[in-house]
Amino acid sequence: MNKLALKTLLICAMIAAVTPFAFSAQPPASGAHPSHAAQAASAAPQVPTSAAPQVLPRFRFENFTTANGLPDNHVYSVLVDGERIWAGTDNGLGLYENGKWKTYTTKDGLAHRAVLSLALDKRSGDVWAGTMGGLSRISGGRIDSYTQLTSGLSNDVVYGVSIEDENVWVATAAGGCRLNTRTGQWTLYNERNTPMTEIWVYGVSAAPEKVYYAVWGSGLLEYTQKTERWDKYDDPDGETEMVLFKDQGLIHEIVTAVSYVDNIVWAATYFGGSRYDGRYWHNFLTKDSGLPSNFINTLKGVDATHCWFGTDKGLAYYDGVNWAVYRPSLKDGKPEMTVRDAQGNVKQVAVTTAPAHNYVLGIDFQGSDIWVATAKGLSHGIREKQ
Amino acid sequence: MSVRFQIAAGTALATLALALLAVALRTDHLVRAAEADDVNYASPLEVLLSPDGARLYVLCQQSEEVRVLDAATYAVMKTIAVGRVPRGFSLSRDGARLFVTNSWDDTLSVIDTRTLAVTATWPVGAEPSSIVEDRAGKRLFVANRISNDVAVLDAQSGKEEKRLLAGRGSSYLTISPDGSRIYATHVYPNPPHVRTEFDNRTAPESEITVIDTARAVVVDRMPLYRIAGVFHLAFSSDGRLGAVAEYHPKNLVPLAHLEHGGAFAYTLTIFGADVGKTSIEVPLDELERYASQPFGVAIAPDKSRIYVTIGGSECVIVIDVPRLMRFIHTRPRPQSGSFAYDLSASANYVVARIPVGHNPRGLALTRDGRKLFVANRLEDTISVIDTRSNRVAATITLAGPKTISEQRHGEQTFYTARQSFQGQIGCASCHIDSTFDGLTWDLEPDGFGRDIVDNKMLEGVKGTEPYKWNGGNPNIPTECGPRTEKYFWRSENYDNLTLADLVVYIRNMPTRPNRWKLPGHEMTPAQERGRALFTRSVDKFGKPIIEYNRCSYCHSGPKGTNQKLFDVGTRKPTDNSGILKSPPLTEIALTSPYLHDGSARTLEEIWTVYNPEDKHGRTNDLTKDELNDLIEYLRTR
Structure with missing residues (x-):
């Protein structure tokens, strides 16, 4: 399938369902050593191949919909802000606080009703929202919005946003950009000044040493802050959907999300997931992992070993060895949890709750709990004692 | 040609000749006066008392000093040089350190109050204008006017921890009596957040930014509707009453008839437990006397009085708090929460209007509330008010030039509202601190509802004639003279000397450093x-x-x-x-x-x-x- 046709197909799929998005990651403890995919070719993966058996987390999912105050059931993004929860929906930004939902709309200054991405500036407490119509900053209840007409923002469709120090890093439909909140200067990143060949940027994960952009059709871009140098990681198989050599590099060019945590890059594509430690790649496919689908909308790394994946067929957790999948059953819609061990043995775990929908678009953590944005509601996974 | 026509023509010619002669003489005078004088006035902007009440600290903006006076004898104890154009200062809680924000070199001077020497100069944000320390002595909060934020610094090292988004033109900070909150105000209105067809004609909005001191995050923004220009804020000692000085421009209607109250209301917004769940805006203006350009606010320790300096009206207004409370709790509250346009309101709570010097700004009350010190910025004096009699008991003259230069007189003219009908406005009502106000206005000469114009910055206007957006005024004397007199003041013309001095001031207004320029001629x-x-x-x-x-x-x-x-x-x-x-x-x-x-x-x-x-x-x-x-x-x- 050529890229254009594939893109068209996926756009149709998104319109039918919901628009993909990206999210920000926890900053790492220290910098990673940059290296190209080719350098890692045929090297041994650094993901643990064995680990002490451990119990995969179990959750009781409480789901929010418009019936209990959520602004809209199409939830693109979720952000944990202490005891407060922000939900970016197709019809406004919801804030869940003290058991009640409050909705911010364009009347409050929000750039657009559809909120695709969210990020928290932990220092100031400000929340940044990427929308279908610009970027908004929510600060102490006031909303200031930036659009391509009123500011230096490269494009109004903001798929991803990530905060690093005084910089707001943004992924848009026309490249990436950075707003320095101190100087007000916008810097744009696109095909003219980076190795980006496509400018449809879906996600960004920024840290003091590195910034990663997930680019639809143009792989993964790495920016080293100190040297101001760009590196690009591509699928060594080119644009094909075949995987000729396992773990040679990025799994696919269509990268939908990236999470940089503890010097590890976790990357989501529509054709599998990747983990990169600065030297070695390890890829995840349904055929050889516990991923419920290769179509990954989002992911969020917990640390160097653990990661959550949001796919079109459920929420998945990887602990470095084992996998767990949480979803309404694809057959009958009943709550389902499956676990897969390192040997590929899959078994069912009896559960009574599941995320609101299998089409997962956003993930964030609240202590040991998880919040999940789905195409039909927001889910709060409350960790159960085991 | 008829005789009648000849007489008429002759009269017209004679009139024209006289007019030309008058213009020539006037222009000649203005040219002579056009050179700036270089007289270094003190220009006291703010005053502070030491915790023990023994010292009076005076922030002198133009001479760029802090002068330390004996608060009893008013003798000068020390003069301490600080940075460029200092704008704000405050003491640490124990009084051991005095912090001064230097607005034009973006630094903070730290003064040891024991040695009265500058012990550190720390770089801070763009145009630092006010500073407070938290009660724990851990953090400093600095309002930066140009970057529209409040910087959070380590109080010991001066290292900046972060910036918090504040209102546009973030300028003045006040810490609540219990130390739990910091309140920030700003001098320019926030940009309208919702796009409308009439974006340039939406009512201005401002805010009081409320910061949680311990967490150093913004936790609330109290809206100030139709307000553009917010200055000092003060609390009663029990923390139950807050008051902030502000301008309430009427820029959405044609600025035509000052006699109908058509330009500004000058108000206080009061808030807190004594006021109720919502804040309320009360006017300072009276029927025949406006309170042009309120700036400083202080509340008596026993909460009996609120004192407000009125920069353009050259007075201090005294408000009886119990009467004010009675007014707001008994008078039906307008739906807007504002009594701004009710010129009869202030008679219910304003009990005195004490004349002081030119352009009174900062003020400080003694701990017993019996003396009020007021900095008269454009007179180099401090008025000492006996609060029992509401009279100026003494005037402290600060050392400096004794003559009034042309430029100084021009600046006084720029700030005073005495030229205008009922003292409603001065140049500085729209050109806040000699800059601009971020508003658009509908001025009368072009017709009502016609030619809406954006107010412009005055710095650097010399040599950029013609003036007005349509270029209708060929020079500054025309811009500031006939046009202003006719369409703005509606009351009193300038005499030639006064106009000339005003022109000298405007022509020589210094231009602040550009914060986006790199040192030298480097460019990014x-x-x-x-x-x-x-x-x-x-x-x-x-x-x-x-x-x-x-x-x-x-x-x-x-x-x-x-x-x-x-x-x-x-x-x-x-x-x-x-x-x-x-x-x-x-x-x-x-x-x-x-x-x-x-x-x-x-x-x-x-x-x-x-x-x-x-x-x-x-x-x-x-x-x-x-x-x-x-x-x-x-x-x-």
Whole structure:
């Protein structure tokens, strides 16, 4: 399938369902050593191949919909802000606080009703929202919005946003950009000044040493802050959907999300997931992992070993060895949890709750709990004692 | 030709000759007076008492010093040089350190109050204007006027921890009596957050930014509707009553009839447990006497009185708090929460109006509340008010020049409201601290509802004539004289000397340092690229750009104007003409909104929205990156 046709197909799929998005990651403890995919070719993966058996987390999912105050059931993004929860929906930004939902709309200054991405500036407490119509900053209840007409923002469709120090890093439909909140200067990143060949940027994960952009059709871009140098990681198989050599590099060019945590890059594509430690790649496919689908909308790394994946067929957790999948059953819609061990043995775990929908678009953590944005509601996974 | 016509013609000629002679004489006088004098006044802006009440600290803006006076004898104990154009100062809780924000060199002077020496000078944000320390002595909070934020610093090292988004023109900070909150105000209105068809005619909005001191995050923003220009805020000692001084412009209606109260209301917003769940706006103006340009606020320790300095009316207003409380709790509250337009209201709670010196600003009460010190900025004096009699008991004259220079007199003229009908407005009502106000106005001469105009920055106006957006005024004397007298003051003309001095002041107004310029003549790569676009003569398709459609043609010269009139395609249906003067670019980054009618909220909008036919320079061939570069360059002007 050529890229254009594939893109068209996926756009149709998104319109039918919901628009993909990206999210920000926890900053790492220290910098990673940059290296190209080719350098890692045929090297041994650094993901643990064995680990002490451990119990995969179990959750009781409480789901929010418009019936209990959520602004809209199409939830693109979720952000944990202490005891407060922000939900970016197709019809406004919801804030869940003290058991009640409050909705911010364009009347409050929000750039657009559809909120695709969210990020928290932990220092100031400000929340940044990427929308279908610009970027908004929510600060102490006031909303200031930036659009391509009123500011230096490269494009109004903001798929991803990530905060690093005084910089707001943004992924848009026309490249990436950075707003320095101190100087007000916008810097744009696109095909003219980076190795980006496509400018449809879906996600960004920024840290003091590195910034990663997930680019639809143009792989993964790495920016080293100190040297101001760009590196690009591509699928060594080119644009094909075949995987000729396992773990040679990025799994696919269509990268939908990236999470940089503890010097590890976790990357989501529509054709599998990747983990990169600065030297070695390890890829995840349904055929050889516990991923419920290769179509990954989002992911969020917990640390160097653990990661959550949001796919079109459920929420998945990887602990470095084992996998767990949480979803309404694809057959009958009943709550389902499956676990897969390192040997590929899959078994069912009896559960009574599941995320609101299998089409997962956003993930964030609240202590040991998880919040999940789905195409039909927001889910709060409350960790159960085991 | 009839005799009657000849007489009429002769009379007309004679009148014209006299008029020309008058203009010539007047111009001659103005030319003679046009050179600036170089007299270094103290210009006391703020005052503070030491915790033990023994010392009076006086922040002298023009001489760039803190003067330390014995609070009993008023003798000068020490003069301490600080940074450029200091604007705010405060003491640490124990009184051991005095912090001074130097607004033009972006530094903070730390003074040891035991040795009365500067022990540290720390770099801070752009145009630091006010500072407070938290009660724990861990953090300093600094309001930065240009970067519109409050910086959080380590109180011991001065290292900046973070910045918090504040209102536009963030300027004044007050810590609550219990130390749990910091309240920040700002002098320019926030940009309208919702786009409407009448963006340039939406009511201004401001806020009080509320910061949780312990967490150093913004936890609330108290809205101040229809307010543009918010200054000092004070609390009662029990923390139950807060009051903030502010301007309430009436810029959405034609500025025509001062006699009908058509320009400003000057108000306090009061809030807190004593007021109720919502804040309320009360006017300081009286029926025949306005309270032009309120600035400083203090509340008596026993909460019996609120004192407000009124910069343009040269007085201190005294409010009886119990009467004010009775008024707000018994008078039916307007739906808007504002009594701003009720000129009978203040008679219910204003109990005295104490004349002081020129342009009173900061004020400080003694701990027993019996003495009130008021800094008269443009008189180099401190009025000492006996609060029992509400009279000036003494006037402390600060050391300095004893003569009033032309420039000084011009500045006094700029700030005073005494020229205008009922003392409603002075130049500084719209040109806050001699700058601008971020508002658009409908001035009368062009017709009601016609020619809405954006208020402009005054710094650097010398040599950029003609003035007004339509270029209708050939020079500053015309701009400030007949036009202002006729259309603004509605009361009293300037005499020639006063007008000349006002012109001297305006012509010699210094221009603040540009914060986007690198040291020397260095430029960032983006600024360099932007400059190339600004000066280019060929577009990206290789086609020559006709001379008058190059940025650098109309915006030529050191101030960015060739002083000519053009039609750049921005005429609105309400405009009488689309022919407009190319405005200077001085400090353009600070002065949004843009275009003659303020319709462009940002620099970007000038080209992304209001230049569809490339009449305002050839720009539609630019990519977004390039437009950003052009703006980066413009911000250095």
